[in-house]
């Protein structure tokens with residue numbers, strides 16, 4: 001066996017200076033036996049994938065992925081509650097009282113479409129595999145089948161017993177190694193990685209747009225109604241109830257627009273510089289050849305720059321994740 005296996009929590013890019021050493025067969029076989037047991041335990045207890053149902057299939061999610069983290073599930077439910085509250089209150093307080101005129105029809109269509117796209121982007125970001133490395137793909141037998149050359153160093157995650165490709169990090173919440181992991185986001189109850197970053201960026205974009213749109217309509221409603229003492233089509237509910245709804249909507253709109261705009265800009269900056277959030281945080285020396293801004297955007301959103309970049313129903317063609325050169329070239 002002409003290669004050395006490193007058990008490490010480090011990313012491959014942190015592991016400079018390792019040299020080939022012959023494997024100690026006795027010690028190695030004991031370790032490998034333990035690893036085989038760990039692999040079978042992992043496949044029984046740590047499988048985060050569930051079978052797809054009709055709903056997920058219709059959304060283009062063929063292998064549903066759902067992280068069973070109570071904190072993340074609460075945050076995701078809270079996100080839906082706030083989104084639906086904002087959409088329903090905007091429709092009921094700002095648009096419905098006006099009736100079917102040009103202003104309310106156009107704004108209602110744009111606003112509800114943005115809210116729907118934000119909702120779909122969230123579901124896709126939450127229920128798509130962010131780029132998890134298969135569990136237990138680094139057993140002695142499987143490593144032997146790779147035909148690795150003498151001197152080649154392979155990094156193995158001790159927790160999921162998998163080979164760690166370049167730019168892969170282990171997430172302690174997902175309990176998996178994630179390709180190009182940017183960060184774990186409790187609001188989408190998932191990691192943001194190579195395969196779902198597009199949906200996460202779209203989620204932040206659409207939430208920012210829907211919040212700003214709501215704030216503009218709030219301002220228009222307030223300015224046009226304050227002079228008429230809230231008569232006519234200004235208040236469908238009683239005045240105190242309308243004021244309470246408008247105040248909560250303003251607070252939610254300001255908070256959401258600010259938070260998601262910052263997240264959106266951070267994500268776009270990370271994509272343009274071809275450096276994930278974790279890599280920036282750890283100040284890792286890049287061992288990969290950095291892509292240009294345009295190529296990096298294409299690697300996240302899809303190979304052809306068109307309107308599909310903004311469509312959360314379209315899966316970006318960023319590779320199957322089964323490219324062996326990528327998997328083992330460390």
Ligand SMILES: [Zn+2]
Nearest residue numbers: 157160170177
């Ligand atoms: Zn791992």
Ligand SMILES: [Zn+2]
Nearest residue numbers: 171174184191
């Ligand atoms: Zn995670």
